[in-house]
Amino acid sequence: MYEYQYVKLALGGIFNSKPKSNYKEIISSKAKEGWRFVQIFAPATSGYGAASYFELIFEKKGRLASSFILNTLTVQIVK
Template identity: 50%
Template sequence: MKEYRFEKLELKSFSRQPREDYREIIREAAKDGWELVQIFAPGSASYGAASYFEIILSRDVD
């Protein structure tokens, strides 16, 4: 069985860059056994651009 974790990363309004370092979030989560499943960027802001990213992580449940 798996458990899932979702990390929402807001983007800066003008540059559309993440406010946090997503690489560091993934590295830190991996230390606790989490694996990256997907980085999801829904088109929800103006002109279909994403306003945030969502990092989806999973790990086995004992």
């Protein structure tokens, strides 16, 4: 099982579509915390045909998944 985290990244505005934050720094920071970058998502566009924000999507294995893997490995080692 995986946990997911979503980070909203605001864009500059109608005539400036550059992100207000450095997405590369956000991805690197989350990777150091154990999160894996999965995708950048652009929502439906506004009336001017441009998105007002992006979402960065991250995942990492949840505690339940890690526990299951450890238990499985232990059983395999005992056999």
